[in-house]
Amino acid sequence: MAGDTFLNAAGIEKHGNDTIFSWWARFQEAKAAGLPAVNGTIGALLENDGNLAINKAVDSAIRAAPEQEIAAYAPLAGLPAFLDLSKTLAFGDSREELERLGFHFAATASPGGSGALFLSANNFLDKGQSVLLRDRHWGPYKGFLENNSLNYTTWPLLPSSTSDEHPYFAREEFETRLAELSSSQDKVMVWLNDPAHNPTGLSMSPEGRYACLESFTESALNNPEVGYTLLIDSAYSLYANETHAWADTILDSLEDGMMWPENLLFCVAVSLSKSHTIYGLRTGALVCMHPEKEVTDRLETVLCVTARQTWSATPRVSQYCVSEMHSTKEGGENWGVERDRLKQLLDDRRNSLIAECNRLDVPINPTMDGFFAWIEVDNPVEFAEKCAENGVFLVPLTGGVRIGLCALPLDSVPKVAEALSKALG
Ligand SMILES: Cc1ncc(COP(=O)(O)O)c(C=O)c1O
Structure with a gap:
């Protein structure tokens, strides 16, 4: 050709x-x-x-940008105020409580949620390993993975036998895939677009999330030599009824006595494209949560270096204006x-x-x-x-x-x- x-x-x-x-x-x-x-x-x-x-609130905030904020580069990892905001956008009201429980967060700005997904694909699995996705998923996932020499395997969106407990999470099939990956790879990563899934609009329900987290955590506890990453793609979640569904599930589980395995990393790919209607301004972040500060510090370095080596810095004007807007009660x-x-x-x-x-x-x-x-x-x-x-x-x-x-x-x-x-x- x-x-x-x-x-x-x-x-x-x-x-x-x-x-x-x-x-x-x-x-x-x-x-x-x-x-x-x-x-x-x-x-x-x-x-x-x-x-x-x-x-319109975002539009007005962007139009009020000082010329320096339009013209200048952002710091490579992102503007500090934006990184702070991205943690709140990812975890909502649960953020403070999780911090109080001893969790630490790493955040790296990215060109949209796509950039955040790329950061995870580029750093969290080795070439040739497979990411676990649901069988119905956003098409570009495949390209992000292929470009990082990764494969994927899937579990069904809905259970084959109806489950009254969690009708929107196929637990059995998830656990089977997880077990297969845990025995063949030294690192396991799930990408899960929930709540408000593209392409179906499905939200898993608190019971489904609880069951999913339980399966994932159990797998991590049973395989301490394997690194587990659960990444939530939250591209549409600020339009969902439960905007911070996963943070809430994690907090509830911890309050119910769940132990957090040290080989478990939780991440959120944040996108401002839809939530702030700035699709073209390419703004998002990868936010990672772990109980050890040494881990989140290390991730911040690795992800920032990856950003530098891939797209340099994320646009500054949107990071600045959106952070300014959310910094006041009125703006929020x-x-x-x-x-x-x-x-x-x-x-x-x-x-x-x-x-x-x-x-x-x-x-x-x-x-x-x-x-x-x-x-x-x-x-x-x-x-x-x-x-x-x-x-x-x-x-x-x-x-x-x-x-x-x-x-x-x-x-x-x-x-x-x-x-x-x-x-x-
Ligand atoms: C499921 C899903 N994830 C992530 C994204 C990332 O979007 P963006 O890179 O524009 O923030 C999209 C956009 O369509 C999406 O549908």
């Missing part, structure tokens, strides 16, 4: 035409042709009139009012979709929070084609079709449910 002379083996394997963008392009073509097309493709939150939804409240307004857009669309799908007997997956809903189908492309024939553009992915509630105007949600119903035929 053209360019092969210049490309290495890894480069040759990179194929374009991202599925999400190609289906979005099809929506745009249909719209340009004057058809009544509905856009359920993109992963950004749109107002009901189709414009990009903006958190203004952000919260806007966040609530945007969350309401999602809640209204989700409630409407669930009601319409129930009415039409369309078996969409459990969906609670965040930007997306999901229907599990055997033939995703064919199914999405049938929806497109009815003017509804969605994204076919592995195992199902993603419904971008974030992009759908509320009044077109019934049309989406009808298109799903017709496609099921």
Whole structure:
């Protein structure tokens, strides 16, 4: 193929035409042709009139930036005020209590949650080892892992036999995979996008998280020579009902007497792209928690050096402005009012979709929070084609079709449910 002379083996394997963008392009073509097309493709939150939804408090804060803060580099690890904020964004009200219990935090700024995921892929497993993911996951994970010479293995999103205790966590399958990895690798890492999962909108529930943490901790206790990292990808969690669900689960478990194994590291990949509607300003952080300060200090050094060697520093202006905004009670409240307004857009669309799908007997997956809903189908492309024939553009992915509630105007949600119903035929 053209360019092969210049490309290495890894480069040759990179194929374009991202599925999400190609289906979005099809929506745009249909719209340009004057058809009544509905856009359920993109992963950004749109107002009901189709414009990009903006958190006005963040927008005002950014516009007030002093010129020095726009122009200058940020420190390589990130601005201290932003690193402090990122710990609070990751752990919420539980942060203080966890600190009081003796936990320490490391934080490194990154270009979005993607950068945070890269930092973990680059440092926490050895080449050739596998990360454990759920079988339904955000597509780019694969590329982040491949670019760090890592593989992945999966466990199912939902249990095969219904569990009354934790219906949204497949514990048995998780434990099987965990045991396999623990016996074949000296380091184990799980990436878990919860609450408000992309692509389904699933949130695991406190019982599911408790069970997951218990399994993970037990595995760490039983294999003291193996290093365990549980990384929560919190990209959409500030739009969830339980915004700091994992921090709360950890705190509850500790208060119930859970022992923290020293070979267990807990991390959160923080993204401000959605929570602060600054997708393009590329701001996030990897926040790590461990009871030993020597461990978090070491991680700070390693992650900062990795950042330096990869993207240099993360943009300063967004770190500065968002930290300033959250540093006052008024600023934080203004952000919260806007966040609530945007969350309401999602809640209204989700409630409407669930009601319409129930009415039409369309078996969409459990969906609670965040930007997306999901229907599990055997033939995703064919199914999405049938929806497109009815003017509804969605994204076919592995195992199902993603419904971008974030992009759908509320009044077109019934049309989406009808298109799903017709496609099921
Ligand atoms: C599941 C998930 N994780 C992480 C990200 C990271 O986003 P960003 O790098 O823009 O912060 C996204 C963005 O779409 C996502 O969907």
